[in-house]
Amino acid sequence: MTTPTVSRTADGLMPAPIRAAYMTLLLFMALSGFGQMPIFKRYYIADIPGLGWLAQFYVTHFIHYVGAALLLGVAAYYLTRYLVAERSRRRLSLYGAIQGVMMVTIVATGVLRVIKNYEGYYLSSGLIVFLDILHLAAVMGFLLVGAWGLTSRKRWTRIR
């Protein structure tokens, strides 16, 4: 008789290597995202050896796009997996719901900003400012709630 394997992800946790990669991805997304503002050079952060790229807007822009593609892939993977394999046994926790709303906001505003960057797409100035602030606020919320979740060992899902 085979003993059922304990799934760490079924327990609401990513395997350690995946988790490390995910955290690294979030770090680069945050750095390249904040790098869209002219702050890293002003505050000497880009002077730190190895961080000069943070002051190069086209580099941070490119990295943010690459990171966004990876993040979308990871998000779609875990969302699909939850829907097809885990939903019957686990439900979204309050922490997961809050982070989920933040992530959806980040993705939705990010996608609109990507579309805006193509030639021939005109957004009103007010809408651009709204998207910028919402994107930034959602990222800040996601990072702050995420930091709290990390220290409190919160998980996105819980057993029904």
Place this chain on the structure above:
Amino acid sequence: MSNTISRRSFLKSGILAAGTLAAGESAARAAGAPARNQHLATMIDITRCIGCGACVEACREANSPKFPNPQKPFPRMYPDRVKVSDWSDKQDVDDRLTPYNWLFIQSATVEVDGEETELTIPRRCMHCTNPPCVKLCPWGASRQYQNGISRIDTDMCLGGSKCKAVCPWDIPQRQTGDGLYLDLLPSLAGNGIMNKCDRCYDRVAMGEQPACIEACPEEVQTIGPRPEIVAQAHARAREIGGYVYGENENGGTNTLYVSPVPFETLNAAIEKGPGRPHLGPAADRMAEANNLGAALLIAPLAGAATALGRFLKAARKAGSGEHPLSDT
């Protein structure tokens, strides 16, 4: 060639632009490739320019109400590396771009048909078809109208100068001590307002011509729908055995120069530096990230497909008691 050739289509585009402004630049409009066909472009025929400076004066006169009005003393900014950019006491400078001079005449001494000739070149914002200054402004202070004009909204601008950093020609110029940053965190964020040619967007919206075009006694500039202007630029270049600049630079601009000598020659002969843009190659920098658009579409599909594939594979092993999608 006259700058009135395309006056009818220019007026039509101007009225269209006026409607757009009145409608508050309605929300997102997907246009794709046809968009640049609706842009108004200008052709600058360098062979006709005599460097009289009438365009520079007209630009200044028409746009002076938009010029910065800084409050002094400027707030102390931190850290110390943040430099004040103050042109308020040098408003008369007209041999380079400044916050108070959005158009200047660049000159180059080159050989044309075996004769040493001084060419004069009106320089200002190129009004790119996909302007990085607009698309990459982190604050939405820079905008592009459907007629192709890009403009910095100085009521919104914080003066971070990113628009200048991402502009292939370093066109926008900063004036410290004016703008929204004064009401926010003047010591810690922002540094004034950025200024550049807005191609007289307000005059164009009223069906008028930009001041520099109207004032030119030599009809150096022609304005009209981009496809017409591109065709005219090439026709003029063929006529004089010349060259075109601006059609494809940075992915395409709405300012096309026609020169009797190659632009490499011209670029080597002009004085370049702060406020004095080059005439060299300019790669399409927006395309670098925009080419990743497909990856942004494919990535979530790949993620979902991977999860489904793993689920189906694991489900086939369900008899073994292993939970589908177990990672360990």
